Amino acid sequence: MRKKSDEKLAERAIESLYEAGITNLPGLVLGNPDDTEETIRGNMQWLRQFPIDGILPQFITPYPGTEDRKKLLVEGLVINPGGMHNEYGGWSTYNGEFAHCRTRSGLMPAQIETIVYEEIQEFLKARTKNILKGHLNILRNNPFHLFKVALHETIPVLSRSWERRSMNTSQQAASEIRRKRAMNIFDI
16 A cells, blocks of 8 residues: 555554553454455554454555556456446445455455455454453443444344354355345435
8 A cells, every 4th residue: 555564663663552542443454466365364453463443444445546446447356347336236235335346366256355344254253252352442441332232233243143144154254244245325
């Protein structure tokens, strides 16, 4: 993403925020042209080793009029070109929640979304352990947030998990992607 950063700088930032009692919500842009399954999983696994309050994953989105879109189109990496309607959802899915591009390693948008979904499930398990241990700043800073997390995140996630208990992780990912797409349908 053309940003000057590395693991050591990110680790220092995470630790400094945590020690200062500041809520830590790192954002990730996933599905970049050079991403592979290993780099996506590796980034998500790396984050799990820290007491992070939450993550804000987004997929690279080729917004109209941007230099990134032009480059991605020239390389033939854009699978969902947008428009009013297409088989991928058109503009209605241009919100960062859905992958629109394939990677140079050949990962297609559905594969990228599945990998990210699987890794988010693992992150949520690690986060639950950190919540139970009282290691998250968001709960220290706002104890009522635990109630909100339980009502708006944990209970619905557990409910969907119960419904999907007989599915493997890839099937669960496909179900979650269908749910998100159904929530995102609107006419522009």
